[in-house]
Amino acid sequence: MSLSADEYKQQGNAAFVAKDYDKAIDLFSKAIDVSEQPNHVLYSNRSACYTSLKKFVNALKDAEECVKINPSWSKGYNRVGAAHFGMGDLDEAEAGYKKALELDASNKAAQEGLEQVHRTQESRRGMPDMGLTQMFNDPNLIENLKKNPKTAEMMKDPQLVAKLIQYRSNPQAISQDLFTDPRLMTIMATLMGVDLNIGDLNSSNSMPSQQADATAPAATPAAEKEPKKEETPVKKEEPVVQADEPEQMDVDSNEDENAKKRAEAAKAEGNKLYKARQFDEAVAKYNEAWEAHNDITYLNNRSAAEFEKGDYETSIKTLEEAVEKGREMRADYKVIAKSFARMGNCYTKLNDLKKAIDFYKKSLTEHRTPEILSKLRAAEKQVKIQEAEDYINPEKAEEARLEGKDYFTKGDWPNAVKAYTEMIKRAPEDARGYSNRAAVLSKLMSFPEAIDDCNKAIEKDPNFVRAYIRKATAQIAVREFSSALETLDAARSKDAEVNKSANTREIDQLYIKASQQRFQPNDSNESPEQTYERAMKDPEVAAIMQDPVMQSILQQAQQNPAALQEHMKNPEIFKKIQTLIASGIIRTGR
Template identity: 60%
Template sequence: MSSADELKALGNKAFSAKKFDEAIDYFTQAIAASSTPNHVLFSNRSACFTSLHKYDKALEDAEKCVEINKTWAKGYNRIAAAHFGLDNLDEAENAFKSALNLDPNNAMAKQGLKQIETRLTEKNSAPDLGFADKFNDPNLIENLKKNPKTKELMKDPAILEKILKFKQNPQEMATQLLSDPKLMTIFGAILGINLDMPDLSNLSPEANPSAPPPEPATKGPEAIPKEDQDPEISIPDDIEMKNPEEKSKSVPPPVSEPQPEPEPEKIIEEPQEDLAAKADAEKQLGNTLYKQRKFDEAITHYDAAWELKNDITYLNNRAAAEFEKKEYETCIKTCEYAVEQGRELRADYKIVAKSFARIGNAYVKLNDLEKARYFFDKSLTEHRTPLVLNKLRSVEKQIKIQEAEAYVNPEKAEEARLLGKDYFTKSDWPKAVEAYTEMIKRAPDDARGYSNRAAALAKLMSFPEAVKDCNLAIQKDPNFVRAYIRKANAQLAMKEYTGCLDTLEVAKEKDSQINAGKSSYEIDQLFQKAMSQRFAAVEGETPEQTMERVSRDPEVTTILQDPVMQSILSQARDNPAALQDHMKNPQIYKKIMTLISAGVIRTR
């Protein structure tokens, strides 16, 4: 099976050879083969349909192209070309202007607007047969519906559409009056005379020799291939409008399928400025009621504002009132409608961003945090603000908390602890760390998981991480003596002697209070080791140099200058046994052990 790119290339080749039906087939296959909708393929097929004067199908593909990519100016050129072919000049003009809004230098759109202007000039220069005044009668449609001769004809939507068009542009009558018996009957009724004539529309030229010869078939906008400038997608994608001088060779393109239109009296609309002013007045009334927490009344005024003027700000305000009423599902639907309408109206991205943000707020209230995160992210894509960014981060944090809470399972935690113990016994430290990490996730409040992982990390020489885990274990259980001892070991390995001694001091106190001194021997041994290492001689250093360095130690100097310690040391010289009594005080014990380790006090 050929790929979409290969089929597109074949379509381009057929298009260049003006084999439009063949090109349509290739582009259709390429559309089906594409993994994602490709706006360029619909654009190219639209160009083919335009070249075959199948403007309805060309318009359908052009609108699909714009639906896929609303920022591509050429898509709007395709819509304009199809409307031009259907003689929908207002729609064509709007589409060309949309293309220029996206690409001010778009030559195709500029040429198209000139062509439309030429077409309108030609139409306006045609005679109106003196019927303009007759069509200004506001009761024209009703009178025709009541007239026995035209009553049945007025039931035909196509006839009604033509009359409404003639009201706007009477000059168009000149090209259609003599070729349509039904219109002759209607115009006769308008003039008050009988213009009934046999229907000659089904007779061939041979059967009706007096009929004027048929005009040549019309040629609408013609698509001419041109390499697209997009480096990723190369396609034929420009439309060339027929030269104005060629208009004399063609008749107007076929009229599109008629659609019901409003009654004539509704055609005259209120000036847009007045409607906008009234809409804003309704919004202000709604805002006042909103502040008074009269949300139902506020919604009524916001709806009235929207009916007067399509501005999605009014929909956003309505959604805010629904949010305050705790009607979160309704609020979401209103905001989704606001986004949909905002796209069609090309509303400011900032306003669309507010709609997305309000949807996110509603989903937070519904405790659907995943959807809330999605819509906050959509809001930031439209317009980035610190407020919405903070909301997104808050939701992401809550999601992580919920995921962690959902993962908690004491039974699984115990399984992970036993597995970690097995790996630790086998000296498989990395696996032990993994198992204890799983234990922590399954039981985040169990201090043993952090302490056990610290032991495994210490074996891997990851002492800073081991200290962090010990601190977490102590935070979970301040009386967990084993966590203090493991922390002191890690600090000693990092030569943080002062921190190590402080940790051991707390461990000794906790051990005495909780475990009745069960671990006192281990703590004392570690204390002595820390002291000895602290004042140990440096390699290559003489005893005299060591003593001189130790005597300058800030802690040793502070102890020796302490009046209480001076008194205790003086007393110990005369009565060494008295020193043992003083060492029962933990603070004195620590200071005396420091002096012993420093060599200031020598024991026999």
């Protein structure tokens, strides 16, 4: 049965401490594979292992993935700096450590790493170049070595090729590497035109079998003119890793077991008291547990009891201590995430939602959970609601309405829309803002948006007849004739109820317009079959034709036209018959 990501991580930490870096890499890789969410800490830990093995390319790849997952985590940039330093890229290493210090000025590993970079930069500036920079920056360097019979075979080693590329930024580093990799001596001799007559060029352990042949070509003229200087091998500094080890396990194996037992016993008593809602007594027990053994879980528990008491300020202070101590103790990121989440809960209770959002985000950075993500979204939504409520101002709304009216009169539709939008924000319950904006949107031919605004106006004030009329006008414009007639029926009813039918003439004119255009044929010479097909696309006509009662009436009318006149005495039947006549399905005399 496979282990969890946390279990693999703890085993990887132990292997790192034991300096079994290959095993640690394997364990951190397994932790990465089984993690539900990308975990920046695991990539950071594996990067440290690669750096310790001087596999700087792999170390950089993991470091970059770490800061991609969590760009606000200072330690990730330590890993970036260390990997670049190991590759000899001092400018990039300097940038990495500076970014770490920008995020956390107290980052000791970054401070030491930056000092190390600066010392190396000074050392480089004081060393003679001897033409190495020009030699290793030759764009054809690798290709020329691959073509040369003396070096072609060894250039198949990608590690060696990568090392040669690194010398472009730090050519002096070869002075030390010549003593650990004799292949480099062959390459240097080849580049300088010297034949060392080395036996086995492919063996990394091979050494020159004899001195250069006396008949070998001399060095370049420039080299002959320069007096040979005695060089002292420069010790190459290694990137700082030890000061920035992977996160260790929370529990120190050498800690007094009796103290831990006392702490756990006190915590258990505290939990019982918490469940019994005896919060003061629970706080005392959690304090007792913390004093016996420093585990920030006890501080988190204490903060929960303080929260339930309603003492949110005290709870926040406890949680701040939990985070501070947790960082010092390299506590599990999930425990620290819980501390941040509870800070967010406290600030929510204090109605400081912006701070609550900040701490929910910090919690999610440490460990992402659906519960905290939901709380973050709810807090963000509430902030928007509060901002909208704070923005409400009836006086400003009236100013915006008059401004919109002025723009409308001038025919400046875009600015009229802006003014009425401002009115809506300042007075969201005033139906006039939505209705007025709908009138401007119709001028801009934005009929669907105008219909939406009319619906909002009617929702705010169901008796606002003007909103019904503007809605019907927009519906006619988009050829929603059946819906427009329904809207006009509602407008007529409301107008009679609240305005003593003051708008009857306007409503009737729109009704006639909708009715006439509703079934207007596209072709004056269309056949009866085409008329029927077009009419049946109208939802109301289709419903009438599918009504069993109407089907019976129409069948009777075919046999006895006089019977139709009798049925039309019923108002509902009359309306349906008139709709079928208007659609062309029932044809009257020519």
